[in-house]
Amino acid sequence: MHSILEIRSEVQNALDANSPLVALESALISHGLSYPQNLETAQALEQAARENGAVPATIAVIEGKIRVGLTEKELERLATGKGVRKVSRRDLAIAVAQKLDGATTVAATMYVASLSGIEVVATGGIGGVHRGRPSDISADLPELAQTRVTVVCSGAKSILDLPLTLEWLETYGVPILGYRTDEFPAFYSRQSGLPVDARVDTPEEAARIIRTKWELGLEGGVLVTVPVPEEAELPREVVEEAIERALTAAQEQGITGKALTPFLLSHIARITEGRSLAANIALLRNNAAVAAQIAKALAECQGGSLA
Ligand code: PSU
Numbered sequence: 044m045h046s047i048l049e050i051r052s053e054v055q056n057a058l059d060a061n062s063p064l065v066a067l068e069s070a071l072i073s074h075g076l077s078y079p080q081n082l083e084t085a086q087a088l089e090q091a092a093r094e095n096g097a098v099p100a101t102i103a104v105i106e107g108k109i110r111v112g113l114t115e116k117e118l119e120r121l122a123t124g125k126g127v128r129k130v131s132r133r134d135l136a137i138a139v140a141q142k143l144d145g146a147t148t149v150a151a152t153m154y155v156a157s158l159s160g161i162e163v164v165a166t167g168g169i170g171g172v173h174r175g176r177p178s179d180i181s182a183d184l185p186e187l188a189q190t191r192v193t194v195v196c197s198g199a200k201s202i203l204d205l206p207l208t209l210e211w212l213e214t215y216g217v218p219i220l221g222y223r224t225d226e227f228p229a230f231y232s233r234q235s236g237l238p239v240d241a242r243v244d245t246p247e248e249a250a251r252i253i254r255t256k257w258e259l260g261l262e263g264g265v266l267v268t269v270p271v272p273e274e275a276e277l278p279r280e281v282v283e284e285a286i287e288r289a290l291t292a293a294q295e296q297g298i299t300g301k302a303l304t305p306f307l308l309s310h311i312a313r314i315t316e317g318r319s320l321a322a323n324i325a326l327l328r329n330n331a332a333v334a335a336q337i338a339k340a341l342a343e344c345q346g347g348s349l350a
């Protein structure tokens with residue numbers, strides 16, 4: 044069997060040179076946003092990573108091949124394709140063996156990033172524990188517990204149960220850093236009222252904690268949380284009301300499982316007349332930029348931090 048990964052040459056060159064890299068998830072392209080904003084956002088995230096000194100590697104499955112780094116055409120294919128499967132950890136083998144197109148969630152992106160040797164993943168919000176359904180836990184959480192990758196995000200999607208999500212991460216030993224914040228961000232809003240484990244104010248401070256964790260032999264990931272830029276923030280009351288309405292609609296229409304997240308997100312965008320969408324795109328771009336800066340700091344902080 045050939046290598047299970049198809050790594051784009053630009054990405055391979057950066058890996059060989061130990062240059063900074065940022066992996067980007069693709070579920071947000073196929074399932075989080077709609078066309079054409081999804082394609083524009085995917086391109087903007089790659090650009091934000093580049094402008095901040097890292098090579099972007101958007102990860103996806105194309106006709107059964109796990110691709111690390113995509114061409115413009117492939118981004119377009121994910122943004123416009125109808126039958127693109129949302130691929131989390133459990134779906135990876137199915138998508139490969141059945142030669143499907145798949146857009147990877149944070150969990151699957153983390154796994155592929157770690158196989159490739161990429162240390163940082165950027166996204167909007169991770170999955171977590173669903174409100175009122177504590178047994179519906181995103182595969183993103185156990186992935187953070189076991190896979191050695193840093194995930195830069197704006198917290199968990201605010202449609203989730205944030206306190207329960209944080210409890211889960213504590214149980215499984217995932218450190219949560221606040222990037223220039225003392226509070227766990229609430230995706231569309233900058234504050235949640237919940238504390239992070241440590242505040243960091245520079246990419247170097249984040250890199251030092253991440254490297255130290257791994258040097259201590261503590262496997263698994265680190266979560267770096269970055270609040271949405273102020274000018275794009277939505278007031279918490281507005282978000283809460285929109286979420287309540289979306290959750291009620293989901294219940295009435297019997298939406299569950301992997302369809303739930305995309306349903307809630309698009310419903311909330313309609314209720315907030317696009318403001319949630321603008322916030323989502325702004326935080327994604329900002330997270331890609333911060334992720335690139337952390338990747339750079341990590342590249343300059345290779346081992347030895349315990350010495
Ligand atoms: N955040 C968004 N839009 C998304 C997602 C997160 O703003 O589409 C995706 C991510 O790919 C995340 C996934 O990994 O939702 C979690 O889905 P689930 O709860 O089904 O595991």
Ligand code: MN
Nearest residue numbers: 179180181300
């Ligand atoms: Mn779920």
